[in-house]
Amino acid sequence: MKLGLATAIASLGQDGDMDSLRAACQAAGIDASIVAWDDPTVSWARFDAVLLRSPWDYMDRLPEFLAWCDRVATLTRLWNPTEVVRWNTDKHYLGDLAARGVPVIESHYLAPGDDPAALPDLAEFVVKPCVGAGSRDAQRYRREDRDAAIAHARRLLDAGRHVLVQPYLHAVDSDGETALLFFEGRFSHAIRKAPLLRRGQQPTRALFNQDYIQPRDPSSAELAVAEKALAALPFGPLTYARVDLLPSAEGPKLLELEVTEPSLFLPYADGAATRFATTLRTRLTTLLASNP
Numbered sequence: 001m002k003l004g005l006a007t008a009i010a011s012l013g014q015d016g017d018m019d020s021l022r023a024a025c026q027a028a029g030i031d032a033s034i035v036a037w038d039d040p041t042v043s044w045a046r047f048d049a050v051l052l053r054s055p056w057d058y059m060d061r062l063p064e065f066l067a068w069c070d071r072v073a074t075l076t077r078l079w080n081p082t083e084v085v086r087w088n089t090d091k092h093y094l095g096d097l098a099a100r101g102v103p104v105i106e107s108h109y110l111a112p113g114d115d116p117a118a119l120p121d122l123a124e125f126v127v128k129p130c131v132g133a134g135s136r137d138a139q140r141y142r143r144e145d146r147d148a149a150i151a152h153a154r155r156l157l158d159a160g161r162h163v164l165v166q167p168y169l170h171a172v173d174s175d176g177e178t179a180l181l182f183f184e185g186r187f188s189h190a191i192r193k194a195p196l197l198r199r200g201q202q203p204t205r206a207l208f209n210q211d212y213i214q215p216r217d218p219s220s221a222e223l224a225v226a227e228k229a230l231a232a233l234p235f236g237p238l239t240y241a242r243v244d245l246l247p248s249a250e251g252p253k254l255l256e257l258e259v260t261e262p263s264l265f266l267p268y269a270d271g272a273a274t275r276f277a278t279t280l281r282t283r284l285t286t287l288l289a290s291n292p
Contacts, residue, residue: 001029001030001031001048001281001284001285001288002030002031002033002046002047002048003025003030003031003032003033003047003048003049003050003051003280003284004032004033004035004042004044004047004049004050004051004076005018005021005022005025005032005033005034005035005051005053006035006036006037006050006051006052006053006054006055007034007035007036007037007053007054007055007056008036008037008038008054008055008056008057008058009036009038009039010056010057011054011055011056011057012034012036014054014056015053015054015263016263016265016266016267017053017054017263017264017265017266017267017273018034018053018054020266020267020273021053021264021266021273021276021277022034023273024266024273024274024276024277025277025280027274027277028274028277028278028280028281029281030277030280030281030284033047035050037055037065037068038055038057038061038064038068044071044072044075044076045075045076047076048076048077048284048287048288049076049077049078049079049283049284049287050072050076050077050078050079051079051239051280052078052079052080052085052260052261053261054261054263055261056133056261058089058133058260058261059089059129059131059132059133059136062089062131065089066082066085066086066089069082069085069086070082077287079238079239079240079283080238080239080240080259080260081235083235084235084238084259084260085260087234087235088257088258088259088260089131089260090130090131090162091107091128091130091131091132091164091256092109092130092162093257094107094164094254094256094257095107095109096234097229097232097254097257100232101228101232102225102228102229102232102254103225103228103250103251103252103253103254104253104254105166105167105169105246105248105253105254105255106166106167107164107165107166108120108164108165108166109130109162109163109164109165110153110157110162110163110165111157111162111163112157112158112160112161112162113157114157116150116151116153116154116157116163117150119146119149119150119153119165120165121143122143122165122167122168123142123143123167124140124141124142124143124167124168124170125140125141125149125165125166125167125168126138126139126140126141126165126166126167126168127139127141127149127152127153127156127163127164127165128163128164128166129156129161129162129163129164130161130162130163130164131161131162133261137156139152140168153165169246169247169248169253171246171247171248171249172195172246172247173195175247176192176193176194176195177192177193177194177195177244177245177246177255178190178191178192178193178216178218178222178244178245178246178247178252179191179192179193179242179243179244179245179262179265180218180222180223180226180242180243180245181240181241181242181264181265181269181272182226182230182238182240182241182242182243183239183240183275183276183279184237184238184239184279184282184283185230185237185238185241187223187226187227188269188272188275188276189215189265189268189269189272190215190216190217190218190222190269191213191214191215191216191265191268191269192213192214192215192216193212193213194212213265213268214268215268215269219252221251221252222245222252225243225245225251225252225253225254226243226245229243229254229257230243230257233257233259238259239279239280239283240259240262240264240276240279241257241258241259241262242256242257242258242259242262242263242264243256243257243258244256244257244258264276
């Protein structure tokens with residue numbers, strides 16, 4: 001069983017899951033190799049499957065990255081599949097999930113050509129690009145900062161990027177953000193992230209903002225919302241999924257459904273890497289049995 005663990009040249013050595021995942025794969029009998037999606041020397045056809053892990057520069061190279069996904073999918077099996085990646089790399093997917101009844105944080109969109117002054121009137125809010133990850137180019141504003149928020153939106157729109165505006169949920173300042181990890185649709189573990197967007201903090205230009213992580217047990221309400229989000233996916237069970245939730249007065253709200261290249265926080269939960277490797281071995285065994 002040969003598995004490619006796809007990262008990016010720019011993020012080599014930055015994926016905190018990679019060492020534990022590779023070791024767990026080896027213990028499960030999977031020959032796992034760390035390879036960069038943008039390395040032109042890689043022969044992707046030599047792998048039985050390629051697992052997207054940390055291609056964290058994709059937001060700056062999305063057409064190129066999606067073309068690569070399409071090409072790899074013709075040579076081997078890509079997990080998660082290209083159609084999932086194409087849907088999930090644009091935050092308009094949140095509107096799809098909201099329409100299916102998932103409790104998503106209220107979301108407003110602006111497209112290139114729209115007037116950035118059409119931002120909704122919110123007491124405190126976040127402006128971010130629709131294609132982005134790791135809090136890059138995301139910033140928190142108050143109503144009195146509206147001119148700065150409009151200027152931020154204008155910069156994104158002028159660059160041809162779509163913009164997402166959401167109210168800032170203040171309970172995150174005390175309770176943090178919860179990320180729930182699922183392998184093949186089954187809950188594995190959860191972590192708590194401290195709030196990333198500080199008032200007045202400039203948007204990061206790094207590959208991702210630094211997270212402050214600790215393990216936690218999700219509430220029954222958080223599990224219910226996460227399972228509802230997964231059930232609303234327009235795809236079958238996925239190899240991995242991360243559901244990011246924020247607390248609100250109405251209960252947990254979906255911030256992101258990460259099914260492209262999420263950190264899985266494997267070192268923060270006993271047995272998580274082994275559980276994921278077991279999932280991968282089962283998938284590979286089924287795949288190889290159907291393609292002898």
